[in-house]
Amino acid sequence: MTRWFRQPPPRGVLLAFLVAGLAACFVIEQFGLVDDYVRFVLITLGINIILCVSLNLVNGWMGEFSVGHAGFMALGAYLSACVSVKWLAWGDPLWMFPLAVIGGGLMAGAVGFLLGLLSFKTRGDYLAIITLAFLMIVKSGLENIPYVGGPRGFLGIGNHTTLLWTAVWTVLTLWAIRNLVYSRFGRGIVAVREDEIAANAMGVDTRKAKLAAFVVSSFFGGVAGALFAHQLQFINPGVFDIVKSTEILVMVYLGGIGSLAGSILGATAFTFLSQVLQPLGTWRMVILPLILVLLMIFRPRGIMGMREFPWFVPRREFPAKEGKK
């Protein structure tokens, strides 16, 4: 059994799992097999996985430290809410909602591009400060735009985030980031983490790699924000604060940096933990950062830091079998 999991799955198994999972989501949704609470938690789980994997691209694979992910989420959430409530409200959610989500992602991605430009000059602590400033600017900027409700928030967003859409976007995110980090170009992103100067000297275009990582990461951050907005049906700027960013950081470092399986595990553990701790009220937000601190001290690599579940690794990464040479 264990040996079986150390190899790539037989061809088609991953696809079969995928189709079965999506079909299950559709059936559950269509026939109302789970109650609203379970559905809510599952959708939250999906959104958290998207957030965790996409932040892991910048903080894990690229080795930078961004605390601004909630800012991208906010951009995606607000733009998609504008699309679905104000600009295309007459549309059928079937095509209008994906459009809103993609719009939210693009908005976040465009701003991520600008932030990526800033990352050329600075890195490390100063980049962390820049992302912090970005987060604060987004939050206080949104508070000053009456068009989107200002500090009171954006009301009356339709409940369009279905289980199926969440699953589709989660799979898309995982697929896109897996293919990015295992591509030739994506190696450059990992090289930036290991040694930027050496990577540059070896001919890696580190600027392009950084831009790509920031844009992709923020695009999916925006997508997650859009799904989040249409799940809660109410957003206000205060939701997307440093606490939200820290929650995503907890998921990333709990699961482990530079790992898809780790991101999924981290997001899952975090989602269920925060549901279980719900009765504790605000003490919950004492325990979660405390976990983060203890993790950093006692197990800085998280559950699966820098390791990967072989099923997520492209087949070509494995050595060819003896017989097939």
Added chain:
Amino acid sequence: MDYFAQQAINALQLGSIYALIALGYSMVYGVLVMINFAHGDVFMVSSFFCLLLLLVLPVPFVAALIIVMLATAILGVAIERLAYRPLRNAPRVSAIITALGCGLVIQNTTLSISPYSQRMPELFTPVTWQFGGVSISSLQLLIIGVSVGLMIALDFFIRRTRYGMAMRAIAQDRITVPLMGVPVNQVIAMTFAIGAALGGAAGVLYASAYPVISATMGVLVGWKAFVAAVIGGIGNVRGAVLGAYVLGAVEVFTVTVLPSTYRDLVVYSLLLVILIFKPYGLLGRPAVQKV
């Protein structure tokens, strides 16, 4: 003109408080090259210490200031000992994350214990003087005076004493200095103690100037001070003071031109602009990266 002078005094008052907090950020960064994100929350907790002290025992201003500074210094050292010291040789990112986590632990613990803003009893009955159209209260003078006094004392300490010299030496080279017999752990603990104590002083002064305190103050006020430290050039003690007064002025004069809700937007945009054009702040020196 009177209006301008009045606002200038308000800016000085705010800038003084920012400067005291910013010094804590800057000293720790200078010595350990680490952003102590928890410092803003240490400042916040210190004003709750002050509140608790006054509820238990109504002491005069000076005694409150000293007791709170001591208590906050102990808290600062405890955080360093428990959370930061085990990570001193870990990757830098681990230290930043831990600091962020510590800050949130402090903030949310305070929030859980005191969910609502608290009103501070009056520490000090201010007298107000009129100079033409400008009014100055004795409280404002006290805040500016105490802050400037502490800053001068700190500058003297860093530049003229053996411990100050040890601090500067560790900032320059943390590998070699212990070989020369400098007790590094002790000096670093003291850096945290002094930084936290200054934050504690800021907490008392802030609570007497703006007597409604809440758990979110660490983010609202403490992080502005952090912005000040970055604007001045983080790691540079004089830069932190300069940055704090610049920030205080910007904030006060923003409100005279724009609605007050734009204050955060302007402050953080200023931070972004300064980091783009002068990435190491007004007085900071660029870090040389050795290959």
